[in-house]
Amino acid sequence: MTGKSFEDALRELETVVGKLERGDVPLEESLALYARGDQLRLHCEARLREAQARIEQITLNNVGAPAGTVPFDGA
Amino acid sequence: MNDLSDNEDNARLLAEATPGDNAPALSVSELSAALKRSVEDRFGLVRVRGELSGVKRAASGHFYFALKDENALLDGVMWKGSVSRLPFRPEDGLEVVATGKLTTYPGRSKYQIVADRMEIAGAGALMALLEQRKRQLAAEGLFAPERKVLLPYLPRVIGVVTSPTGAVIRDILHRLADRCPTHVIVWPVLVQGEGAAAQVAAAVNGFNQIAPNGPVPRPDLLIVARGGGSIEDLWAFNEEIVVRAVAGSDIPIISAVGHETDTTLCDFAADVRAPTPTAAAEIAVPVVAELTAMIREFGLRASRAIWRDQERARERLAALSRLLPPPQRLIEQRQQRLDDLADRLPRALAHRNVRARGELDRLAGSLRPALLQARLDQARTRLTAATPRPQILVQRIDREHQRLDALWRLAASLNPDLVLKRGYARVEANGHAITDTAQARKAGQMRLHFADGAVDIRIDQPGAGSGGASGPKSGPKTGGTGKPAQPSLF
Numbered sequence: 066m067t068g069k070s071f072e073d074a075l076r077e078l079e080t081v082v083g084k085l086e087r088g089d090v091p092l093e094e095s096l097a098l099y100a101r102g103d104q105l106r107l108h109c110e111a112r113l114r115e116a117q118a119r120i121e122q123i124t125l126n127n128v129g130a131p132a133g134t135v136p137f138d139g140a
Numbered sequence: 141m142n143d144l145s146d147n148e149d150n151a152r153l154l155a156e157a158t159p160g161d162n163a164p165a166l167s168v169s170e171l172s173a174a175l176k177r178s179v180e181d182r183f184g185l186v187r188v189r190g191e192l193s194g195v196k197r198a199a200s201g202h203f204y205f206a207l208k209d210e211n212a213l214l215d216g217v218m219w220k221g222s223v224s225r226l227p228f229r230p231e232d233g234l235e236v237v238a239t240g241k242l243t244t245y246p247g248r249s250k251y252q253i254v255a256d257r258m259e260i261a262g263a264g265a266l267m268a269l270l271e272q273r274k275r276q277l278a279a280e281g282l283f284a285p286e287r288k289v290l291l292p293y294l295p296r297v298i299g300v301v302t303s304p305t306g307a308v309i310r311d312i313l314h315r316l317a318d319r320c321p322t323h324v325i326v327w328p329v330l331v332q333g334e335g336a337a338a339q340v341a342a343a344v345n346g347f348n349q350i351a352p353n354g355p356v357p358r359p360d361l362l363i364v365a366r367g368g369g370s371i372e373d374l375w376a377f378n379e380e381i382v383v384r385a386v387a388g389s390d391i392p393i394i395s396a397v398g399h400e401t402d403t404t405l406c407d408f409a410a411d412v413r414a415p416t417p418t419a420a421a422e423i424a425v426p427v428v429a430e431l432t433a434m435i436r437e438f439g440l441r442a443s444r445a446i447w448r449d450q451e452r453a454r455e456r457l458a459a460l461s462r463l464l465p466p467p468q469r470l471i472e473q474r475q476q477r478l479d480d481l482a483d484r485l486p487r488a489l490a491h492r493n494v495r496a497r498g499e500l501d502r503l504a505g506s507l508r509p510a511l512l513q514a515r516l517d518q519a520r521t522r523l524t525a526a527t528p529r530p531q532i533l534v535q536r537i538d539r540e541h542q543r544l545d546a547l548w549r550l551a552a553s554l555n556p557d558l559v560l561k562r563g564y565a566r567v568e569a570n571g572h573a574i575t576d577t578a579q580a581r582k583a584g585q586m587r588l589h590f591a592d593g594a595v596d597i598r599i600d601q602p603g604a605g606s607g608g609a610s611g612p613k614s615g616p617k618t619g620g621t622g623k624p625a626q627p628s629l630f
Contacts, residue, residue: 070292070294071293072292075431075434078435079438082438082441082442085446086445088445088449088452092449092453095445095449099442099445102438102442106435106438106442110432110435113294113428113431113432115296116296116321116428117321117322117323118316118321118322118323120324120326121323121325121326122328123326123327123328129346130349131346131350131356132355132356137304137324
């Protein structure tokens, strides 16, 4: 799950919800499905929380390759 | 002795200096030097316009070319130091304005322009160059749709290649913050003028060279951006080095160079072209608030669905439970029957006893000696009555005699042979009575029964031929001897 992209997780969540809503899965299975949906939802929310503004500027070493970053201070 | 005017008339073998001669012979070097001086003095700084031709960059870094128009051609050179400041890459066919001084090259009897600046001769020329370059790069497939890759839906790190100052980066950062706060790494570059193209290309390549999980996070989306400007301002983004870097990028790239109406080759090479830097930010990330709402909505829908499922199951269970009788009822009924039977059991036994006693009493009451005596008397009377008497038997025999006589008389009157005594005869053949002529003819041989016996006769005119032949042989052995007629009842 950790490696799953937000988009994939969202798409799977959509499928899970659709299945639950159609109500054509056995009750036990629907509980497992719900648990899966909940996991996906948490994953998506976590991914969105992770997405936080962090603005950096690249610093280059003496051969022009990226060496690190410093906070961006755009004028 | 002679002035120059005499030359035509008097060709001489030897040149001799003559006093007062105002046209002394100069050495080539002297003349060349004089020429050089006057050319350089007179044309110390010129601007000349022409089409580039025979463009060649030497290994030394110097740049050789010729400028030409319909009728004339001027060689030119640009030294290495000036070449590095050239804002574009010269190529054949491009119309330029070169600025520099004229000089001569005495060693080869040449004159040339030493250009220290060169500009493209107006927007028209630039557009012509742009078109030509676009065709060439398109032919290489750098703009092909199949090279385009999909942008990530929610990029983790966005690399931005642009000027660190100015409105462009601010617009991008603002719009990203509004929609979806994201980790952004800015690679500052010049976006205009000398060296800009090289910096932009280096930044694109540099982002691509960042290894995953290194000290600097590798972006999964790049934005190459620049604000609006004239075609010259945007020229760096038409340079081949930039186009190749963008087209070759493994990381998906959004190009947002200039305003909507400006299109650069960088835009063509990118995976997605955004009309403005702000639009690039909008393309790069979704609106996180909408996503959050969508996920919440999904969660809600899932909860509703699962709750509804469970509720439905619960209702069905309840409905079925109502149909299921309570267990105590199953026991109660049986308990009741048991109680009932247990209650009836002793009473039934008592009842039975009472009934049996009654029966016994009734039977015992009628069992008396007088009863037995009565039966004995009866039996004796019956025995007396059954004793046989002889006259009963005699009477019976007489009656049977009389019946036999009567029957016998009747039988005798019915005997067919009685009539034979009156002259009749009975005819038979083979044991059957013959009653008409047809039977007689067929039989051929017959027996005639008379009252005292029988004779066999033959019919001499047989109806069907076979009767005559067999007749004599099969004469009956009893024939003629007369068999005593047997009285018969038939």
